[in-house]
Amino acid sequence: MSSLSICVTRTTTPRLTDALRDTSPFGGVFTDHVLVCDYADGHWGTPAIVPYHDMPLVPGPLVAHYGQGIFEGLKAYPRANTGAVVFRPDANHRRMVQSCRRMAMPEVPADLFIDGIRALVAVDRQWMPAILGGTLYLRPVMFATGDALGVRPSDRYRFLIEMCPVGAYFSGAVDLVAEETYVRAFPGGTGAAKCAGNYAGSLVAQREAQARGFHNVLWLDGIERRWVEEAGLMNIAFVIGGTVVTPALNGTILPGVTRDSVLTLLRDMGVPVDERRISIDEVFEAHAAGTLEGAAGLGTAATVAPIGRLRHRDREISLPALAADSPIARAAQQLDAVRTGTAPDVHGWLCEV
Numbered sequence: 001m002s003s004l005s006i007c008v009t010r011t012t013t014p015r016l017t018d019a020l021r022d023t024s025p026f027g028g029v030f031t032d033h034v035l036v037c038d039y040a041d042g043h044w045g046t047p048a049i050v051p052y053h054d055m056p057l058v059p060g061p062l063v064a065h066y067g068q069g070i071f072e073g074l075k076a077y078p079r080a081n082t083g084a085v086v087f088r089p090d091a092n093h094r095r096m097v098q099s100c101r102r103m104a105m106p107e108v109p110a111d112l113f114i115d116g117i118r119a120l121v122a123v124d125r126q127w128m129p130a131i132l133g134g135t136l137y138l139r140p141v142m143f144a145t146g147d148a149l150g151v152r153p154s155d156r157y158r159f160l161i162e163m164c165p166v167g168a169y170f171s172g173a174v175d176l177v178a179e180e181t182y183v184r185a186f187p188g189g190t191g192a193a194k195c196a197g198n199y200a201g202s203l204v205a206q207r208e209a210q211a212r213g214f215h216n217v218l219w220l221d222g223i224e225r226r227w228v229e230e231a232g233l234m235n236i237a238f239v240i241g242g243t244v245v246t247p248a249l250n251g252t253i254l255p256g257v258t259r260d261s262v263l264t265l266l267r268d269m270g271v272p273v274d275e276r277r278i279s280i281d282e283v284f285e286a287h288a289a290g291t292l293e294g295a296a297g298l299g300t301a302a303t304v305a306p307i308g309r310l311r312h313r314d315r316e317i318s319l320p321a322l323a324a325d326s327p328i329a330r331a332a333q334q335l336d337a338v339r340t341g342t343a344p345d346v347h348g349w350l351c352e353v
């Protein structure tokens, strides 16, 4: 099934149980195998699928010093008779290559990424939750393993793919507070890369937002603190007067695969989509004028998470719930239908395992 040569060593002590598979919290348990591939001397080695195990590291791998660490997140969906499909692994691969370039890391080859995912899902397919809406969440990761202290790109890296069974993600409304102290990204920075440091830098903001009774922060731009960028760990879209408005990808926003998929389906449905700058003031003004029909976070985990409360400084609004026939909700339903195989995959997004 794969043009790539992958050495597979199966575990002799499988941990799979129905309870682990069907009831573990998101990211709480990994499947029995991981794919590992090391880069050294200017080229990638032979990938191997091996039992999930602790891995030795030099005491101070370069990722710990200078932060060359990137990752991806995507899902495999069940198909009848123990089959599975992976959603848009090519898009996640393209984004990982962009992250590699930004972080001065060697590029992960497409066959290693895509065929590696397909092979790993095939080996651990029995970990697919047997519950409605269950999926396998795939986490490709790459980090610098070089053993040195000089500030320079590492000469050694590890690429691995691990996987978790996850249940259906029913998101209630997400409450956000516009962040005023910290910034996630700024022009010329790493905001468009899925690098570990972006997440490390955002944890304190998330923690402080949660202490204030919100789920996460609404990230504003790093210069004027005025333009809406992202909803915590998701992209964001507003429905204003029948048009879906979402911040344009400007180098400081992570180009989400869900965002791209939802916008594509909206355009297919003939819904006007406006990718442009949108200020926090415009959001509050649209709410006051009665034209704000709702907003949603867009990301792999939830697909579409409706935004509930939104706070900026001393003003706060409760956004209207997204109606089932609102454009974003309809696009989300269509996306689920494609993933579950009840609607045709006209864009060629599904990759058979």
Ligand SMILES: Cc1ncc(COP(=O)(O)O)c(C=O)c1O
Residues within 6 Å of the ligand: 073, 230, 232, 233, 234, 235, 254, 255, 256, 257, 258, 259, 298, 299, 300, 301
């Ligand atoms: C900062 C950030 N923005 C947006 C997204 C949504 O991206 P995707 O739709 O590819 O999951 C993510 C998801 O991981 C994220 O971490």
